[in-house]
Amino acid sequence: MNKLSRIAVAILVACLALWLGIVQLQKSQGFTKDNTLTLYNWGDYIDPALIKKFETKTGYHVSVETFDSNEAMYTKIKQGGTAYDLAVPSDYMIEKMRKAKMLKPIDHSKLTGYQNLGQSFLNQPFDPDNRYSLPYFWGTLGIIYNDQLTSQPITSWSDLWQPQYKGDIMVVDSARDMMAVGLIETGQSVNSTNPAALEKAKQRLDQMAPNVKAVVADEIKMYMVQNEASVAVTWSGEAAEMLANNSHLHYVVPTEGSNLWFDNLVIPKTAKHEKAAYAFLNFMLEPKNAAQNADYIGYSTPNTAAKKLLPAATRNNPAFYPSNQLIQKLQVYSDLSPTTVGLYNDLFLEFKMQH
Missing domain, CATH: 3.40.190.10 (Periplasmic binding protein-like II)
Known part of the structure; x- marks a missing residue:
């Protein structure tokens, strides 16, 4: 060898x-x-x-x-x-x-x-x-707000349309979640498949557009923790992390109800x-x-x-463990057809293009 x-x-x-x-x-x-x-x-x-x-x-x-x-x-x-x-x-x-x-x-x-x-x-x-x-x-979809930058506590989805929040609201980059806000505001199910109801929900969101600072995802945490925005639409789990880093932040599940995920x-x-x-x-x-x-x-x-x-x-925190009365108002997302999902996405994209 x-x-x-x-x-x-x-x-x-x-x-x-x-x-x-x-x-x-x-x-x-x-x-x-x-x-x-x-x-x-x-x-x-x-x-x-x-x-x-x-x-x-x-x-x-x-x-x-x-x-x-x-x-x-x-x-x-x-x-x-x-x-x-x-x-x-x-x-x-x-x-x-x-x-x-x-x-x-x-x-x-x-x-x-x-x-x-x-x-x-x-x-x-x-x-x-x-x-x-x-x-x-x-968890839930809800609203987080800064008590130093808002004049009063936020309790409702309708508060997001108040003119005092012009250019100061962060919203999640999620078609399903933001369309749900519009659907709840117009009295519809978050699982609606009715094109007319979806268009009406989108029009309601359009009315909020002047108040929207940006449509983002993880950046919401930074903006809220660093006091760069007064209000945001986010999920309870994300909110928990923000609350831990800024004592002036509060998370609420709107009184009209929301998504339960x-x-x-x-x-x-x-x-x-x-x-x-x-x-x-x-x-x-x-x-x-x-x-x-x-x-x-x-x-x-x-x-x-x-x-x-x-x-x-x-x-004992009602923001993360809501009362049974409020839980009854929460809606769980259903699996929607590809056609309906496409419609949600298209309408949300039209909303996003305003920012």
Whole structure:
């Protein structure tokens, strides 16, 4: 054997030893392909400490992949490739995935702690009897305002049309959410498919246009925290982060009602580790774990037993845990046809072009 061949063999042996070492390390840590749970989640949407706790408790390794939109998540799962064991879509997307037969039914007999979930968060129209999903977090669409820059508290969607807010309101770059504001203002369902009703809602938004400073997304947080805008339309979870950084900010769910949104855990049909998936579902149903996660994320938990473990200032805050009376006025988005979604988008684009 010449010198070059000996070097090649030595490299090969070293690589093999390294590979075997990695495999052995993974096995010693429980990180084998057969007991790895693959979770497809929104970014920074679970306390990392809970992942470690779950791994230590169960011996399963958790591989987390993230997405930034329901549509991106849907496409990735639809295309196949990665076999996700659990995913966290929102309400209307769960309905779409259910209709497309992309989800495995959840066997409730394998669940422990299901009774911890509040009845008002179960049996929603997008998943009757929770056959395919379990609520993970929930929240609302509402208004955040700065008490130093507004003359009085804001309580209603109609306040956004007040001339005193000219050029000073930030609104979310979301067709569904802003059209919902217009629809609620004109007395319609946030799931309306009537072109005339949608046009009327858009016209109502047009009347607000002089008050709109900008149509943006994450930038709302910076503007509001730094006192560069007095009012914004945003989601409760985003608002929680802003409130933590500016004591003059307040979040309200308008008295007329709003959108109630859900992010739920589902088991995609391509899942390969169902036993691990149920272990994770049961782990997250435990009140202590759900409370820890809610405290870390800042969103509202549907786990009523977990809510009792949260700080009083949090669980008694009507902005994030509205009264049952107000919850009755909240509407959950339904999955709309591509044609209707296109109409929403077109009308919203016409509104945006004014800014």
